[in-house]
Each structure stands twice: as C-alpha cells, then as structure tokens.
Amino acid sequence: MRFVDEFRDPEVITKTAEEIRRLAEPSRHYRIMEVCGGHTHAIYRFGLKDILPSNVELIHGPGCPVCVLPMGRIDDGLALAQDPDVIFSAFGDMMRVPGTQGSPLEHKARGMDVRIVYSPSDALKLAKANPGKHVMFFAIGFETTAPSSALTLMRAKAEGIRNFSLFCNHVTIIPAIRAILDSPDMRLDAFVGPGHVSTVIGCRPYEWIASKEGRPIVISGFEPLDILQSIVMLLRQLKSGEAKVENQYKRVVPWEGNRAALRAMAEVFQLRPYFEWRGLGFISQSALGIRDSYADWDTERRFRVPGVRVTDPKAAQCGEVLKGVLKPAQCKLFGSECTPEHPVGALMVSSEGSCAAYYNYEHRKAMATSLAWPA
Amino acid sequence: MAGLKPEPAAADAPAKVRFRDPQIEMAHGAGGIASRRLIEGLFAPILFGSSHEPLGDSATVHVAGARVAITTDCFVVKPLKFAGGSIGELAINGTVNDLAVSGARPESIVATFVLEAGLPTDVLEAEIRAMGEAARQAGVAIAGGDTKVVEHGQADLMYITTTGLGSFLPGVHVNPRSVRSGDKVLLSGPIGDHGITILLARGELDLDADLRSDTRSVFPLVEAMVREAGPGIRWMRDPTRGGVATSLNELARDCGLSVHLIDDTIPVRDTVRGACELLGLDPLHIANEGQFLAVVAPEYANLALNALCQTAGGEAAVMIGEVCEQPAGSVLITTEYGGSRIIDMLVGDPLPRIC
Numbered sequence: 001m002r003f004v005d006e007f008r009d010p011e012v013i014t015k016t017a018e019e020i021r022r023l024a025e026p027s028r029h030y031r032i033m034e035v036c037g038g039h040t041h042a043i044y045r046f047g048l049k050d051i052l053p054s055n056v057e058l059i060h061g062p063g064c065p066v067c068v069l070p071m072g073r074i075d076d077g078l079a080l081a082q083d084p085d086v087i088f089s090a091f092g093d094m095m096r097v098p099g100t101q102g103s104p105l106e107h108k109a110r111g112m113d114v115r116i117v118y119s120p121s122d123a124l125k126l127a128k129a130n131p132g133k134h135v136m137f138f139a140i141g142f143e144t145t146a147p148s149s150a151l152t153l154m155r156a157k158a159e160g161i162r163n164f165s166l167f168c169n170h171v172t173i174i175p176a177i178r179a180i181l182d183s184p185d186m187r188l189d190a191f192v193g194p195g196h197v198s199t200v201i202g203c204r205p206y207e208w209i210a211s212k213e214g215r216p217i218v219i220s221g222f223e224p225l226d227i228l229q230s231i232v233m234l235l236r237q238l239k240s241g242e243a244k245v246e247n248q249y250k251r252v253v254p255w256e257g258n259r260a261a262l263r264a265m266a267e268v269f270q271l272r273p274y275f276e277w278r279g280l281g282f283i284s285q286s287a288l289g290i291r292d293s294y295a296d297w298d299t300e301r302r303f304r305v306p307g308v309r310v311t312d313p314k315a316a317q318c319g320e321v322l323k324g325v326l327k328p329a330q331c332k333l334f335g336s337e338c339t340p341e342h343p344v345g346a347l348m349v350s351s352e353g354s355c356a357a358y359y360n361y362e363h364r365k366a367m368a369t370s371l372a373w374p375a
Numbered sequence: 376m377a378g379l380k381p382e383p384a385a386a387d388a389p390a391k392v393r394f395r396d397p398q399i400e401m402a403h404g405a406g407g408i409a410s411r412r413l414i415e416g417l418f419a420p421i422l423f424g425s426s427h428e429p430l431g432d433s434a435t436v437h438v439a440g441a442r443v444a445i446t447t448d449c450f451v452v453k454p455l456k457f458a459g460g461s462i463g464e465l466a467i468n469g470t471v472n473d474l475a476v477s478g479a480r481p482e483s484i485v486a487t488f489v490l491e492a493g494l495p496t497d498v499l500e501a502e503i504r505a506m507g508e509a510a511r512q513a514g515v516a517i518a519g520g521d522t523k524v525v526e527h528g529q530a531d532l533m534y535i536t537t538t539g540l541g542s543f544l545p546g547v548h549v550n551p552r553s554v555r556s557g558d559k560v561l562l563s564g565p566i567g568d569h570g571i572t573i574l575l576a577r578g579e580l581d582l583d584a585d586l587r588s589d590t591r592s593v594f595p596l597v598e599a600m601v602r603e604a605g606p607g608i609r610w611m612r613d614p615t616r617g618g619v620a621t622s623l624n625e626l627a628r629d630c631g632l633s634v635h636l637i638d639d640t641i642p643v644r645d646t647v648r649g650a651c652e653l654l655g656l657d658p659l660h661i662a663n664e665g666q667f668l669a670v671v672a673p674e675y676a677n678l679a680l681n682a683l684c685q686t687a688g689g690e691a692a693v694m695i696g697e698v699c700e701q702p703a704g705s706v707l708i709t710t711e712y713g714g715s716r717i718i719d720m721l722v723g724d725p726l727p728r729i730c
Binding site: 001004008010013014017045046048049050051092093095096105106108109110116118224341350360362363 | 716
C-alpha cells in the first residue's frame, strides 16, 4: 500500500530507533508530548514505546476531540434528540461516549434516531432525504474536521436546506497547548506536533512554542517511521540547544496550511470567548461558534439547549492524565471502575484516548510482566 | 449464541447471575466482550448451573448412546445480498462451519424463517435457492423447517435460524483446556473480507472496492487437516463476529494461557487493509465467514499446515503464532519492529473513527 508501507519498513525503523538511542544522552531524561490522539494510537498500535530508550518518555497530549468534550455537551445534544422529529447524527467516534444517561449508542438502543455518518455532508444528505425531520449534526474535532463542517453549512445555506443544523463543538489546538504549557506542574522538553490539524493551519501558528517558550516542535505524520523520525529531529534540536518548528510531514502539510479550508472556516465560524474543555476547564478563545450569518443552521440558536454542566467524578483524574502529570495507570479508577467497556472518563472512550490506548495495548502486558518478574 | 455446551443439561447447584446491565444494547450481540458477559453472566448460570464447559461453537449431546454435535445460529444480515454471498447461503455455511470447527461432519440442518409481511416473494425464493445450493455444496441435508410471518415493520425483511447436527470425526477431540504452551496457531487464509464487504455493501460509505465475502464451508479444510494431524489438533474456531482477536482472547481465557501472534504473518488483503486504515478499524476485529483458526501441538503443526495448503481453498493457510505461558489470559502481538501490544476482544460493534 503506497504512502503506508514505505513508512512501516522494519529495516528503516530499526535504523531510526538506533539513531534515537545514539542521540539520547544517557544522563538526561526526555519528556516529549505527542499532542495528537492519532499519534497516541499509533505509538501503542505499533509498540513504539518498546523500541524507544527508557529515558525518552512520551506523554500523551490533549489532541483527542472526544476526550476533551465535556459530558454536559453530550447531554445537551441528546436532550434535543429526545424529540422524535429530530435525527441525531455524528461520527462513529462519538457513539460510545457516555453522557449522564448513556451514550448515543445506548440512546439508539432505547429508540432514539441516531445515525453514524462519515462526514457532515452525509448528514446534510440525510436532511434532504428526510424533509419531515430535523437532522442535527453533532460536530466534534479540531481544525481537522472544522472545514468540512463549514463547507456543509455553506452548502445548506446556498441550497436553502432548513431542516439541518450543526451542534458545534469544534475546538482549536493552539490554546490547549498553551494551557498545558501554562500549567504549573508541567515540565515538557519538546512536542511532536499534530499532523492532520496542521494540514489546515500550517506550521506558523506553532512558532511561539519555539521562540517564546523555547520548546522544539516537529509536525509529524502518523506512521511509525514518521513518529520516530520526528523524535530524531526533536533530539537533534535538544542536543544542539535549539528550539524551532520543523515539518516532518511535508508530504501532506504545507507550511502555510490550506488557505481554502481556512477561508471556509472564517466564513462560517468565529472564536467563542471561552469554552469548557474536559479535564482542562474553561479556556478562553479556544473553540469555534457559528457566526450570525449562519444562525439558522446553529443548533444552539435554533433550539433551546438545556446547557447542562456535569462535573467529572472526583476520583477520576482525567485532567492530570490529559496534562501528562499522571500516567493513565496512576489514576485511582484506571482498570477497575473505568475500563473501555464501561468508561468513566472520556480518555477511556476513544481508542485515541490515552487511557483506552494504554489499557488496550499495554496494561495487561505490564501486569503480566510484573507478575512474571516481581520487583 | 453459538454453542452453549451442557453435557448433559445441568441439574447441579444454581450459579449466580452476574449480568447487571439494565437493558440489552447492540454491543451484547456484536460477538465481543459484552456478548460473552451476557452469555456467561445470564444464560449460562440459569440454564446450565455452575459447572458448564467452556463455550464452544457447538454443544455435545448424547442420543441413544452416540455423541452428537449440535449447534444453532440466527442470521440477521443487512443487506440480504452482498458480494460473494447472501443471508440464505450464510445460514447454511455459518452452521456448517460451527460444526466443522467442533471436529464434526455436518449431517443435517433444520431452518426457521421469520418473514416480514411485504417481503417480495422473489427475494425469498432467491434465498431459499441459495440455501439449497449451499447445502448441496456442503453435503448437508436440510431436514425440515418452520415459518413465521410478522407484521410489516416488526422485522427487517427476513431472519433465518438454522440448527445443525453433526457426527464427530474420529481421531480428533477439540477442547480449549487441552491447549498447552508451545502449541502453534494456524489460520486458514486472509482475514476481514466478509466484514469489510458487508460494511461497504451497506452503502453508507462512498467507497468501492473489489472485494467479496469469504463465506464458504470450511469443512473440507477441517477434514483434510484432521486426516493428517487429528491427534495434534487441540482447538478450532471460526472467527466470525469479533474477528480473530475475539476468538483468540476467548481461547486465552478458557485455557489460562497466552496467545502470541506475529503481526506480519497474518494475511490481510490490500483492499481490506486500506479500508481498515481509512476507517480506523483493526482487521483482527473484523468478521470472517469462511476462515478458521486451529491450535495444533507443535509436532503436528507442519503436517496440519501442509494438509491445509494442499486442499483447494487452503493454499493461503499460515502459521500466525504460538501459545505461551504469559501474559496469561491475553493475546499479544509482536510488530515487525520488535515492539508488542495487547490485542483485546472487540468492545461493541467496530465503529469507524473519523476525527
């Protein structure tokens, strides 16, 4: 498979891993955050932790859209869809995310009209096919998915499709990185930057991380070799005492981003003054709302949204895990009350969430190792 | 619920119902961890008591002194027809395969139809013909059946339940508890074809691929393998819903050992791999309808593999790993780079990841 196999070549990967071992100074401990959930998933899936030296530690970042969505927003969306004339549509990613009364899938089993769509334009098609119903698209994601939401609303407006609205939960990545860097208990050396988001926003928005915060950042692809190469690039910067933005994912990410996508986002969305992130709290100017000119397609203005606020169970330490202060297994609920089948915190829901990834790919391996060789 | 295994129907101490979910969700039928919890936590304690055998693909019953394999399976497929097969053909081969991987020759099948009022007769006729043809090819007799019709909207066109009887092949006895560390894991061919074909056939994705379901009877392959390596065969399973990952996790839990797989030995067609990459799915969790897994004692592994490879339809059979002591109860896969990860059972239905 082109663009996949060449980035999974075992020989090249072994060589790159050797390069990492050569570059990592034994006396130093490196804490590198991979911002994006896609990277977290790939790191576990390909067992990359096993081939990194023990002093190169990867910390999982906030870049999992499902994980940072407050439970109250899910409750709000599902509350509106209690109306039998409303169809609730969302990506498959959302379907198992628990609200206080259960996930969208559980609501579907109880009779709610819940549909999995593969893009917001499919949700718009659903609206055209069901003129007697109102189709709500529960939009989640960073700048990766926001342009397709924007284009869909532009199309709905152009075609005058009135039985469609977007429940906008789009967030932006830069304020989340800032919140993590501002966190007093955080000590990070460098960042593996998000690949998909950067196809839209380009590399410039990260420049402050290097110039003001003095942290190297490398925008990375999602194949094993991409991630390892990015770590090599970061270690080289750290070795030479540099901090700059580099682009490892040049085959996809243009330095300036995607202008057409940014234009569509600017046409439809504006920054909200503030937005709640699960685990991180309220972050100012960190999310997208829908402009007045598209108010007719804004679920939150078309309907009376209950505005539910749900605090996470006190024992769940999602925030600390999300910021990289705690490892998933250090949370009190991990693996006992909170499992992928019965998630308490959102990090356990998405396979890109660090807790689910850790649980699925590492947890039992670690348990067995500690059983086999008691410390 | 393929194959609960009472031998005989239990009259022993009642076991405790452990199933606490307030209602049935789709995940309870998806063949993964929730299905297992439902069966082990609710059905088994009430119906079989505390001493039931591990859940297999079919049950063993005694009829007039003879051991007979019996299995039943309900088919709810959407759409009814897809590239490579249809519900009628699946209803035969699914049951044939459950008997085959229990080490039994499929002998006869009875079928029950639940039909939705308004179902076009030509659709029904096509499925009856598909059943007849599949039964003829698999060498199994359709001995009888029953038909019910429900109101329009009370079912999705048609459901078929088939129950099959089989006679055990001499010289083979499959039981997960006979599996030992060092045993080899064999796979009959490429995985994921059926699940991805169905996903694409539902038409919700604007994706086209040149792909067909792998649905077929695996009995000829099982028979060839039993002939050459019968005494060495410890366990077999057709990895349908939940895929190879779920079947092997069930084995690991039932035998209390670990299954270690080698990633790059597992055959996956490029089209399946591509679709899985695109949708964020793992081919190991995707359903199959014409493949099976076998665990074979090491000294019989090459005999068994050769027997498969030399039988029509088994040319792509491979050894994909072995059974080890640790981590007990888990499936571990080693990637090409020497890293490893745990492969868990499927949780719920496989859902595509987009964002």
